[in-house]
Amino acid sequence: MSAPLHKARPAGQGRALPDTQQGMRRRNLSRVMHTVQDEGPLSRAAVASRIGLTRAAVSTLVDELIRAGLLEELGPERPGRVGRPGSALAVSGRGPAGIGAEVGVDHLAVCAVDLRGEVRARAVRHVPNRGRSPEPVLGELAGLIDRVVAEAEGEGLWPAGLAVAVPGLVARDARTVVRAPNLGWLDTDLGPLLPGKLPLTVANEANFGALAELWLGVDTPRDFLHVSAEIGIGAAVVVDGRVLHGNRGFAGELGHVPVWPDGPPCACGGRGCLEQYAGEDAVLRAAGLESGEDRVGLLAGRAEQGDAAVRRALHDAGTALGIALTGAVNLLDPENVVLGGALSGLSPWLLPSLRSELARRTAGRPCPVSVSALGPEGPLLGAAHSVVRGVLDDPAAVAERG
Numbered sequence: 001m002s003a004p005l006h007k008a009r010p011a012g013q014g015r016a017l018p019d020t021q022q023g024m025r026r027r028n029l030s031r032v033m034h035t036v037q038d039e040g041p042l043s044r045a046a047v048a049s050r051i052g053l054t055r056a057a058v059s060t061l062v063d064e065l066i067r068a069g070l071l072e073e074l075g076p077e078r079p080g081r082v083g084r085p086g087s088a089l090a091v092s093g094r095g096p097a098g099i100g101a102e103v104g105v106d107h108l109a110v111c112a113v114d115l116r117g118e119v120r121a122r123a124v125r126h127v128p129n130r131g132r133s134p135e136p137v138l139g140e141l142a143g144l145i146d147r148v149v150a151e152a153e154g155e156g157l158w159p160a161g162l163a164v165a166v167p168g169l170v171a172r173d174a175r176t177v178v179r180a181p182n183l184g185w186l187d188t189d190l191g192p193l194l195p196g197k198l199p200l201t202v203a204n205e206a207n208f209g210a211l212a213e214l215w216l217g218v219d220t221p222r223d224f225l226h227v228s229a230e231i232g233i234g235a236a237v238v239v240d241g242r243v244l245h246g247n248r249g250f251a252g253e254l255g256h257v258p259v260w261p262d263g264p265p266c267a268c269g270g271r272g273c274l275e276q277y278a279g280e281d282a283v284l285r286a287a288g289l290e291s292g293e294d295r296v297g298l299l300a301g302r303a304e305q306g307d308a309a310v311r312r313a314l315h316d317a318g319t320a321l322g323i324a325l326t327g328a329v330n331l332l333d334p335e336n337v338v339l340g341g342a343l344s345g346l347s348p349w350l351l352p353s354l355r356s357e358l359a360r361r362t363a364g365r366p367c368p369v370s371v372s373a374l375g376p377e378g379p380l381l382g383a384a385h386s387v388v389r390g391v392l393d394d395p396a397a398v399a400e401r402g
């Protein structure tokens with residue numbers, strides 16, 4: 001996920017040996033971090049045997065990671081004897097943190113996640129962002145980011161980077177929102193509008209939701225489709241543990257897959273897109289309800305009470321999702337489909353028709369459809385964790401910066 005942050009020296013320009021050694025050191029630092037993160041607390045000897053290096057080599061790497069604040073030794077400290085043989089190593093609960101942020105149609109959210117994966121600070125503001133220009137929205141988001149960073153710093157953490165989830169298409173530069181129809185944003189570089197000090201990554205909320213599922217979900221396969229919705233419907237295609245970005249970075253626009261080619265016109269210029277049947281606004285319209293703030297809560301509440309119009313609207317939305325997903329499932333053969341985001345709250349009423357439509361139209365064993373346990377939190381957590389993963393993947397970059 002994380003791109004190398006450091007320029008590689010062109011091959012054949014001398015000093016090949018030091019470069020190789022540097023590259024190996026970086027890789028080994030990452031292996032130590034991942035091993036302790038996955039299996040810790042572990043002793044130095046246990047880390048050495050897990051990654052197949054000598055105890056002395058591991059100790060050198062561990063000392064460097066402790067100095068950088070990325071690892072810590074548990075148990076009573078003995079002054080002057082850092083790194084005594086038996087003490088267990090753990091990923092530091094101080095040191096770098098990933099700052100995740102989300103721009104939603106109705107809310108802004110920010111959180112700080114430490115290297116252990118724990119959320120240490122959090123701020124959410126409910127605010128109608130539809131049709132608001134980027135400057136005031138991101139100004140407000142920057143205020144929340146400052147608040148969360150200050151709170152995290154109060155706990156001994158420091159921000160290693162900022163990742164922002166947006167409900168729209170993001171260019172491959174991972175900064176520019178090309179089109180966010182439900183916000184009304186076009187070709188907006190978020191970089192200049194957010195706190196400038198932090199390395200920034202912007203991505204579609206469905207992609208961050210899928211990564212959260214991959215990293216935090218239980219038994220998540222390496223090949224799956226993650227479908228999420230707010231007003232719009234997005235999907236992320238995960239192939240062998242990586243999000244498929246596509247040529248321009250726009251892969252996963254499930255919301256604009258045609259369900260009925262002669263159906264109602266869509267903002268994208270097409271007709272009968274999935275969003276026209278299963279997007280929140282469309283479902284509310286079909287159920288005869290007004291669009292308000294807590295749309296999912298309204299629909300779920302009415303459906304629970306047995307409201308026939310709402311149940312029918314959700315049944316039809318499930319059918320439309322099943323039809324649209326048929327194309328994706330037949331094309332990509334994923335291990336399963338995960339419903340995340342707002343859709344997860346409506347799954348009891350969407351799933352029956354979705355599953356039967358999908359089973360009817362796909363060959364062989366029906367592709368299982370599950371519901372994300374992360375719910376609407378997925379994109380925000382995925383954003384913060386993407387920064388944390390970046391640190392674990394290349395701790396040397398952070399150690400040099402910090």
Ligand SMILES: [Zn+2]
Nearest residue numbers: 256266268273
């Ligand atoms: Zn469309």
